[in-house]
Amino acid sequence: xxxVTKVMAGATVMVGLEFRCRLATRSKLFSPCPSAIDATPDxxxxxxxxxxxxxxxxxxxxxVGLAIRLALALDAEIEPVSRWVRKHYFAPxxxxxxxxxxxxxxLARGGTIEVAGRxxxxxxxxxxxxxxxxxxxxxxxxxxxxxxxxxxxxxxxMRATAEEASAFLRALQxxxxxxxxxxxxxxxxxxxxxxxxxxxxxxxxxxxxCTIKDVESGPALEQAIAAEVLRQxxxxxxxxxxxxxxxxxxxxxxxxxxxxxxxxxxxCCYLPEPDLPxxxxxxxxxxxxxxxxxxxxxxx
Amino acid sequence: xxVAREPLSAWTASETADAVRSGEVSALTVTRAALDRIAAxxxxxxxWTLVDERGALAAAxxxxxxxxxxxSLGPLAGVPTGLKDNFVTAGLETTGGSRILQGWIPLRDGxxxxxxxxxxxxxxxxxxxxxFGMGSSNENTPFTAVRNPWALDFVPGGSSGGSAAAxxxxxxxxxxxxxxxxSIRQPASLCGIVGLKPTYGRVxxxxxxxFVSSLDQPGPLTRNVRDAALVLGCLAGHDPQDMNTIRAPAxxxxxxxxxxxxxxxxxxxxxxxxxxxxxxxxxxxxxxxxDAALAALTAAGAELLEVSLPHFRxxxxxxxxxxxxxxxxxxxxxxxxxxxxxxxxxxFVRSCTATRSQGFGEEVxxxxxxGTHVMRDPSGLYERATRVQTLIARDYTAAFERCDLLASPTxxxxxxxxxxxxxxxxxxxxxxxxxxxxxLAGLPAISVPAGFAPAITGRPRLPVGLHLIAPLxxxxxxxxxxxxxxxxxxxxxxxPPGVA
Numbered sequence: 001x002x003x004v005t006k007v008m009a010g011a012t013v014m015v016g017l018e019f020r021c022r023l024a025t026r027s028k029l030f031s032p033c034p035s036a037i038d039a040t041p042d043x044x045x046x047x048x049x050x051x052x053x054x055x056x057x058x059x060x061x062x063x064v065g066l067a068i069r070l071a072l073a074l075d076a077e078i079e080p081v082s083r084w085v086r087k088h089y090f091a092p093x094x095x096x097x098x099x100x101x102x103x104x105x106x107l108a109r110g111g112t113i114e115v116a117g118r119x120x121x122x123x124x125x126x127x128x129x130x131x132x133x134x135x136x137x138x139x140x141x142x143x144x145x146x147x148x149x150x151x152x153x154x155x156x157x158m159r160a161t162a163e164e165a166s167a168f169l170r171a172l173q174x175x176x177x178x179x180x181x182x183x184x185x186x187x188x189x190x191x192x193x194x195x196x197x198x199x200x201x202x203x204x205x206x207x208x209x210c211t212i213k214d215v216e217s218g219p220a221l222e223q224a225i226a227a228e229v230l231r232q233x234x235x236x237x238x239x240x241x242x243x244x245x246x247x248x249x250x251x252x253x254x255x256x257x258x259x260x261x262x263x264x265x266x267x268c269c270y271l272p273e274p275d276l277p278x279x280x281x282x283x284x285x286x287x288x289x290x291x292x293x294x295x296x297x298x299x300x
Numbered sequence: 301x302x303v304a305r306e307p308l309s310a311w312t313a314s315e316t317a318d319a320v321r322s323g324e325v326s327a328l329t330v331t332r333a334a335l336d337r338i339a340a341x342x343x344x345x346x347x348w349t350l351v352d353e354r355g356a357l358a359a360a361x362x363x364x365x366x367x368x369x370x371x372s373l374g375p376l377a378g379v380p381t382g383l384k385d386n387f388v389t390a391g392l393e394t395t396g397g398s399r400i401l402q403g404w405i406p407l408r409d410g411x412x413x414x415x416x417x418x419x420x421x422x423x424x425x426x427x428x429x430x431x432f433g434m435g436s437s438n439e440n441t442p443f444t445a446v447r448n449p450w451a452l453d454f455v456p457g458g459s460s461g462g463s464a465a466a467x468x469x470x471x472x473x474x475x476x477x478x479x480x481x482x483s484i485r486q487p488a489s490l491c492g493i494v495g496l497k498p499t500y501g502r503v504x505x506x507x508x509x510x511f512v513s514s515l516d517q518p519g520p521l522t523r524n525v526r527d528a529a530l531v532l533g534c535l536a537g538h539d540p541q542d543m544n545t546i547r548a549p550a551x552x553x554x555x556x557x558x559x560x561x562x563x564x565x566x567x568x569x570x571x572x573x574x575x576x577x578x579x580x581x582x583x584x585x586x587x588x589x590x591d592a593a594l595a596a597l598t599a600a601g602a603e604l605l606e607v608s609l610p611h612f613r614x615x616x617x618x619x620x621x622x623x624x625x626x627x628x629x630x631x632x633x634x635x636x637x638x639x640x641x642x643x644x645x646x647x648f649v650r651s652c653t654a655t656r657s658q659g660f661g662e663e664v665x666x667x668x669x670x671g672t673h674v675m676r677d678p679s680g681l682y683e684r685a686t687r688v689q690t691l692i693a694r695d696y697t698a699a700f701e702r703c704d705l706l707a708s709p710t711x712x713x714x715x716x717x718x719x720x721x722x723x724x725x726x727x728x729x730x731x732x733x734x735x736x737x738x739x740l741a742g743l744p745a746i747s748v749p750a751g752f753a754p755a756i757t758g759r760p761r762l763p764v765g766l767h768l769i770a771p772l773x774x775x776x777x778x779x780x781x782x783x784x785x786x787x788x789x790x791x792x793x794x795x796p797p798g799v800a
Binding site for chain 2: 050059086269270275
């Protein structure tokens with residue numbers, strides 16, 4: 001950690017956090033297939049999950065209700081109309097060849113996560129379906145199609161250490177626990193991506209960012225960001241450019257690795273999702289979610 | 301009774317169902333006759349990709365047994381039918397007309413097979429199509445190209461060419477097709493039968509292999525207008541499995557047919573877009589049939605007026621931009637990992653590439669390339685195409701403020717020979733000019749028999765279709781006008797010489 005502090009005298013560290021909360025619904029986001037977070041591999045698979053020809057997505061309203069509830073807990077503004085897009089890339093874990101998400105037209109905007117006087121502003125909060133997992137070369141689609149609520153934070157300037165990032169992660173865990181929208185103590189319930197870039201003094205804009213995917217704990221997030229800052233600093237010190245990479249972090253070995261199964265932004269293309277009408281959320285739906293947030297007994 | 305004197309193959313769906321319900325004939329007899337007819341005529345046509353004799357006979361016995369138990373029978377009781385092979389059917393191989401899905405046998409029926417079975421229809425098998433619905437001639441197939449029953453060296457149209465040829469050749473009373481850019485109406489026209497594309501969202505797409513999700517719409521191909529209304533009535537309505545289906549209940553379509561037949565068209569205004577008729581390439585014989593059809597409609601009491609569709613000429617390019625992009629999107633799932641053809645390579649990308657290279661035909665690959673280009677285009681080609689689509693839809697809305705219905709020929713030519721256009725995809729795409737607008741605007745449209753282009757040098761006598769477009773959910777108007785036209789003509793009663 002001491003070396004990080006030294007480096008940061010010459011450059012500002014920028015970190016953008018994105019959180020992915022696995023909503024605790026009975027079924028998947030677009031099909032009646034069960035969606036338990038602790039399911040055994042390949043146990044939660046139906047025609048939709050397998051993307052069999054002729055299947056169409058049908059929206060799970062329970063997932064929308066939980067999404068509204070968490071967005072309200074974070075003081076976000078619910079959008080009366082949000083839309084779905086297909087995000088295309090080829091991967092064995094993506095049976096349809098695209099992921100359905102609200103990335104371009106989110107369910108909610110704004111909201112904050114507050115920690116000891118500092119607030120992390122959220123730019124957008126939106127629903128998306130999860131993708132499958134690759135375990136030792138074998139595809140497991142149990143998780144594919146599970147409802148995720150994605151929360152994108154504003155880029156922030158890091159202070160002395162990466163501790164702040166982990167404090168926001170822990171604060172969000174507390175809010176999620178209180179709003180009861182996810183099985184927050186289960187592995188995979190809350191994953192965090194950190195976009196890390198260095199902004200050397202005297203330059204007009206931050207350097208290229210790299211993304212560390214799927215970090216699940218506060219300590220791991222701190223270590224991963226610290227390791228990435230060191231890696232980028234070393235590159236810049238040697239006069240080399242930082243390439244945009246998607247990285248994984250192995251907390252046990254304190255090791256970053258380049259991850260192959262996440263597409264880069266240029267490999268993806270988007271189309272509006274024609275199978276789903278725009279999602280319209282009226283005041284009654286919002287008020288129902290607000291009541292559930294205040295009073296656990298009114299849970300639907 | 302008329303039906304008793306004619307062979308079973310001449311009976312319409314309504315007549316067959318009535319006769320089965322009344323006990324005049326058993327479903328088993330009807331089914332056996334249909335299977336015999338397939339065996340007799342289909343070797344010349346290749347409309348059927350799969351005939352499920354055992355399943356059909358069992359279904360027919362089921363209908364007869366239900367009648368024997370005194371149960372009330374459905375509106376399609378004992379009526380033999382077939383589905384375009386992009387409808388998912390339990391226990392019957394469903395290929396979408398592609399090598400990449402060969403060998404896939406779904407476990408469950410899709411919406412359409414299950415609705416038709418529930419109505420008492422007897423499913424005889426699956427019908428040929430252009431691969432995944434991409435084509436206007438049925439030649440885009442890894443299997444055998446379908447022949448037109450009116451002239452065996454001519455195409456039946458596409459993409460629902462097998463569905464059209466099977467009905468025109470009288471192997472079945474009706475079939476289902478799907479229409480994304482004319483794929484029900486164009487083959488219906490070329491085969492001299494009725495083809496109905498409902499309003500987008502009127503019939504569920506659940507269980508239909510997706511091609512252009514925002515335009516795809518299933519519908520019936522039949523030998524008369526009444527049967528089209530009968531089948532639509534069995535399919536129309538809200539389906540929770542397709543979030544785009546319309547919640548309004550389906551009206552009584554048969555009543556609309558009766559109204560058209562009995563009461564004529566007094567007070568009805570039919571719009572004609574003369575600019576489109578003036579475009580080069582309209583066959584004079586098609587024009588003559590169209591003029592005769594307009595005369596029949598005015599004789600029934602309709603009033604004609606000229607309308608303008610300012611964005612008409614953009615319809616075909618707009619359609620191909622949207623259709624290609626959505627095809628690339630919808631066909632992305634065929635990676636060989638789960639069903640159908642599977643080629644193995646060293647890793648996922650290599651196996652996926654090998655499967656797709658081997659599994660898709662030339663036209664599909666062309667559209668996937670076009671579609672990927674449209675999706676990745678930095679100037680937002682897809683987005684712009686959807687904006688033009690909105691303008692086109694507004695043209696129709698404006699036109700329908702002045703008239704109740706629009707009329708045109710269905711196609712510019714009465715048909716073309718197999719192989720005549722395979723090397724000119726753009727000419728093939730332009731053959732959709734009169735039909736794609738209804739898809740882009742989501743409107744219901746129908747093609748009905750409107751006469752014949754007489755034999756000339758190098759071309760036999762071929763059927764010609766009249767194309768009608770109605771406002772959203774105005775299927776009753778469409779059926780009423782089509783029925784009035786049919787009541788004053790006899791074109792729909794002619795039997796193709798190739799299969800007489």
